[in-house]
Amino acid sequence: MQYDPKNSVKIPINTLTTGMFVTAIEDSKRVNLANAGRVSSQQAIKQLIDNGIKFAWVDPELSVKGSVFKPAIDPEPEEEVAEDVKPVKKKKLSRFSQQQKAQKIIRDAKGLAQKILSQTFEGKPFELDELDVMADDLIESVLLHSDALHCVSALRTKDEYLLEHSVNVATLLVTFGKYLELPRDMLKQMAIGGIVHDVGKIKVNDKVLHKPARLTPEEFEHMKLHQVFASEIIVTIEGLSDVSRDVCLMHHEKLDGTGYPNGLTADQLPLHGRMSCIVDIYDALTADRCYKQGMSPAEAFKILLSLTPNHLDKELVYKFINCIGVYPVGAIVELSDGRVGIVWTSNSNEPLKPEIKCFYSRKYNRFIDVAFVNLKTSQVKIEKAIAQSQLEVDATRFYEA
Incomplete structure (x- = not known):
C-alpha cells in the first residue's frame, strides 16, 4: 500500500x-x-x-471510514535536524526500558508456547486470540525497538530450547518480513506460524527428542514424524491462516524436493515457506542443544550459503544476512585490540561498524570496566565473531541494559 x-x-x-x-x-x-x-x-x-x-x-485517506482526526496543536514549525547536530538525550526510557519491555514480550511468548504444547499434549484445543495479541506485541517491538528485542532473544538457555526456538523463529520471521517490506498482516500470520511451527514435537519420543548424540537413521525417521503430527494438530486450530499453516508445515522442505513431510519443490514453495526454512536452520545452528554447542552467526551464515541453491533460496539467504547484519545485535565479537563485547546497536548505513558493549579483554584475560565502542568513529574493528559457547567467561549478566 x-x-x-x-x-x-x-x-x-x-x-x-x-x-x-x-x-x-x-x-x-x-x-x-x-x-x-x-x-x-x-x-x-x-x-x-x-x-x-x-x-x-x-493518513486520513488510507484510514478506515468514520475515523475522527483531532490534529495536535503544534505552533512551532517542524525543523529538519542537521546531521551533525546531536539530538538531545532522552530520559532513561531508552535502552533499559526497551529491554524491560522486550524481556516481558519474550517471557510472555515463551509462556504461551508452553501453554500450547501442554494443551496439545493433553489433547485440548487452543484458542487463536492469545496468539493474535502475542503477534501484535512482537511486531510492535520489532518496529519500535528491535535492537533491544534481538539482544534479549540472543541470550539462550539449553534446557528451554524448544520454547526459545519457537519464539526466536517468530521474531526472526517478523524482522525478515519487515526488511522485505511485507504487509503487516503477513508479518502477523508469520509470527503465529513461528510460534506453532514445532508443535508436533510434543508427540515425539522424549528419548529421541532429547538424545545427547547423533540420531540413528531410524530415530531420525521418527523425528521427522513431528511434521506429520503437526499437520494433525494444526487442523484443529480454528481460524489459523494458510500462511501460518505453511510456516508450520514447510520449514523442513527443500527447493530440490528432498525435504519433508511432502517433498515440495521450488515452484510449490511460496516466499513465506522459503523464509521459514532459512530462519529455522539459522536459529537451530546458533543455539546450544542437548547434543551440540551453538555456533557464531558468521559460521551459521556459511552453512546457510552452502545449502544454496539446492535446498535454500540463494537470493533470500543473502537478503536474510543483510537483514540481521553480518554481526547481528546480541552476537559476541572480539575487537582488534583484544576486547570482547556484545553487538549492542546496529548501524544500517555501515553494517560492519555497529556499537559494541565491551566487558572482557582476551589480551589480559580479565573482565574490564564496561565500555560502549561505536566502531563508526573508533580506530578498532571487529576481528572475529565468537559463539557464546566458545567464550571462556559467562557473558549473561552483560546482556542487561
Whole structure:
C-alpha cells in the first residue's frame, strides 16, 4: 500500500483509534515508519503509549471510514535536524526500558508456547486470540525497538530450547518480513506460524527428542514424524491462516524436493515457506542443544550459503544476512585490540561498524570496566565473531541494559 507522507496529519497518541493508517510516530522527534499501516488493535495502541510515544502521523485517506482526526496543536514549525547536530538525550526510557519491555514480550511468548504444547499434549484445543495479541506485541517491538528485542532473544538457555526456538523463529520471521517490506498482516500470520511451527514435537519420543548424540537413521525417521503430527494438530486450530499453516508445515522442505513431510519443490514453495526454512536452520545452528554447542552467526551464515541453491533460496539467504547484519545485535565479537563485547546497536548505513558493549579483554584475560565502542568513529574493528559457547567467561549478566 502506497502513501504520501505529505498527506499525514499529526494527532495526540491518545486520540489514535483502530483502523487509522499510521505513517510516523514521535516521542521527542518524528520517526517515519518503514512499515506504515493500519492500527490493528487496542493492544497495539497501548504498546505505543507504554513506549512513551506522544504523537502519531496518520493518513486520513488510507484510514478506515468514520475515523475522527483531532490534529495536535503544534505552533512551532517542524525543523529538519542537521546531521551533525546531536539530538538531545532522552530520559532513561531508552535502552533499559526497551529491554524491560522486550524481556516481558519474550517471557510472555515463551509462556504461551508452553501453554500450547501442554494443551496439545493433553489433547485440548487452543484458542487463536492469545496468539493474535502475542503477534501484535512482537511486531510492535520489532518496529519500535528491535535492537533491544534481538539482544534479549540472543541470550539462550539449553534446557528451554524448544520454547526459545519457537519464539526466536517468530521474531526472526517478523524482522525478515519487515526488511522485505511485507504487509503487516503477513508479518502477523508469520509470527503465529513461528510460534506453532514445532508443535508436533510434543508427540515425539522424549528419548529421541532429547538424545545427547547423533540420531540413528531410524530415530531420525521418527523425528521427522513431528511434521506429520503437526499437520494433525494444526487442523484443529480454528481460524489459523494458510500462511501460518505453511510456516508450520514447510520449514523442513527443500527447493530440490528432498525435504519433508511432502517433498515440495521450488515452484510449490511460496516466499513465506522459503523464509521459514532459512530462519529455522539459522536459529537451530546458533543455539546450544542437548547434543551440540551453538555456533557464531558468521559460521551459521556459511552453512546457510552452502545449502544454496539446492535446498535454500540463494537470493533470500543473502537478503536474510543483510537483514540481521553480518554481526547481528546480541552476537559476541572480539575487537582488534583484544576486547570482547556484545553487538549492542546496529548501524544500517555501515553494517560492519555497529556499537559494541565491551566487558572482557582476551589480551589480559580479565573482565574490564564496561565500555560502549561505536566502531563508526573508533580506530578498532571487529576481528572475529565468537559463539557464546566458545567464550571462556559467562557473558549473561552483560546482556542487561
